[in-house]
Amino acid sequence: MMTTEAAKKRVAIMPLEKTFVLSDSAESEETVANVMSDQLVVAVQESGNYTVVERTQFDKAMQEQGFQNLYADPEYVAEMGKIFGGQYILVGKITMVKTRAADKSNFMKRITAKFDAAYRTSIAVELRMVDCQTSEVVLAKTVEADRGGKDANDSLYNACKEVAEHFMRDIQAQHPFTGRIIEVKGSEIYIDQGQSSGLHKGDVLLIAREDTPLEANGKIIGMTQINLGKARVTEVLADYAICRITEGGGSIQKGDIVKRGK
Template sequence: MLVTVLVKNGKYRVIERQEISKIMEEQNLGQSGRVTEQSAAKIGKLLGVELAVFGAVTEFGYSKSKTGGRIKGVAVGVSKQKATVAVDVRIVNTTTGEILAADNVRKEETTSGLSFSSRLTRFNDRKSFDNSLVGKATRNAVNEIFSLVEKQMEVLPWSGKIILVKGSVIYIKPGSEGGVKTGDVFAVYSKGEELIDPDTGLSLGVEEQKVGTIKVTSLITGGKAAKAMLISGTGVKKGDIIKVQ
């Protein structure tokens, strides 16, 4: 569900688990196959992603209680059904390996009435699951996790990258998908030595030196890239980082 929400939002590029597993295997980043804060930083550089979302379902199910009695000789029963979904979630900055947010998202949905179906956890299709109490609780949990991701993205400094320099034309990513517009001006930074925390072994970023300024001249169809021109500086090259001035 979370992947669907992120993709439909249109602002995020979501990496499939199969692609992450392939990178981990190729780079020997862990025999267990699990992504950790340490390996997330390395994977982030290889895949070009900014955030990693870790989740573990800690509670998933429902409970049903029933009370009843007799009124003037007539049996009356009232049932109450409760669905609970809980997820431990962590959001990690893949540049540094820092945990930006950690929370236990727990959602409940309840209903009560005189009669209920006993087939509470059998779903014939996606629609029947979505309409169930468990489905609604799951959706609410996913929406809250999405809000956590959105909040972290709002404070994460925007950056892009030069993907090709061809004569006087500079190609950058992202394009319109990343909010880039014709006329935007960006500072260009060349990456230097990586800064490693001696205590944790995690990356703290890299040395950066400003080498120029570029201006976006046109957007490339598809929204993933744009063309720009150099307006100051020299030595701009493929792989350099661009940032908002």
């Protein structure tokens, strides 16, 4: 029987290119890149579907060979990923970072600054996930975030965290999630998918029931589905998750299916 860990896909996260100009309040370029890389590692691991290749396996080699062409050449990227044992490789470049203190130039701004974050960081990162076996670009997009914090470091951390989580949500959306309801208790449902499925607290799931078989060439190839409602994930455990019904509910029962929705 395959273990959960073995079933996870291995991702090599490459050092990020730095093509931005720092604002006066920000940390060094290397610090910005490290914080962003660390948040990508956390987001990938917490997704439940991936595990990250240990960075010590390729940091030295990357320093010797350079990585200026990684973002532009998917085939080269895929070969690098294979060398480092990744099924996927994640590359990117930080194109903009701006950290600024709260504006206290006049009385009203000093008043509102008491209720706002002391610092804010805006960041833009171009990210690309490549399948190492096919050289296919699974997802490529620019993710931007603007987050506040109690100081410059805190706002940078929050902005990088938002970018990483946003990108991983989009990756997860490429691979539809499905599960089944194993228990219904009032407005709560229990489903047969847990942490390894990539579910997170707050995810919205659509609830449906399989209805009429679909046939083609004498074979059943699928089932029509009746939409029953929606639920929001409230708790994710090792082997199952708990959700609260937010729409519908009257006819939802054990055996109905759930899938990722909006």
